[in-house]
Amino acid sequence: MQILPQQPSTKGPAELFAGDVWYDVVAAGQEPSRMRVNVVRFAPCARTAWHCHAVGQTLHVTEGVGLVQSRGGEVVQIRPGQTIYTPAGEWHWHGATPEHFMTHLAMWEGPGEGNGPESQWGEHVTDAEYQAR
Numbered sequence: 001m002q003i004l005p006q007q008p009s010t011k012g013p014a015e016l017f018a019g020d021v022w023y024d025v026v027a028a029g030q031e032p033s034r035m036r037v038n039v040v041r042f043a044p045c046a047r048t049a050w051h052c053h054a055v056g057q058t059l060h061v062t063e064g065v066g067l068v069q070s071r072g073g074e075v076v077q078i079r080p081g082q083t084i085y086t087p088a089g090e091w092h093w094h095g096a097t098p099e100h101f102m103t104h105l106a107m108w109e110g111p112g113e114g115n116g117p118e119s120q121w122g123e124h125v126t127d128a129e130y131q132a133r
């Protein structure tokens with residue numbers, strides 16, 4: 001057993017996130033584990049860019065009020081206790097509402113060696129997309 005040293009929080013990079021987003025790595029499994037778990041904290045208006053995950057992703061909201069959208073779908077409000085699953089390869093974004101912070105657990109898996117990138121990242125979510133609700 002290991003009790004791991006606590007790592008400092010990381011600021012989400014501006015290429016991948018708009019606004020103030022900070023994450024803490026809870027688990028980054030070493031092969032053969034492909035587990036990835038982050039706690040992600042979004043300030044009001046902050047959100048990810050459009051992206052998708054090679055093996056899908058589960059989000060679990062722990063605090064605040066957030067928004068999530070799949071490509072071509074509605075912007076949906078998400079609240080503490082809710083769990084959101086995005087299948088492999090489905091383009092989406094997640095973030096806080098304009099009025100509230102939002103914290104979620106993000107759980108996903110690495111694709112395994114030689115199977116390409118964990119996640120693909122695209123363009124930022126425009127204000128018009130963000131406000132379409």
Ligand code: MN
Nearest residue numbers: 051053057092
């Ligand atoms: Mn995602």
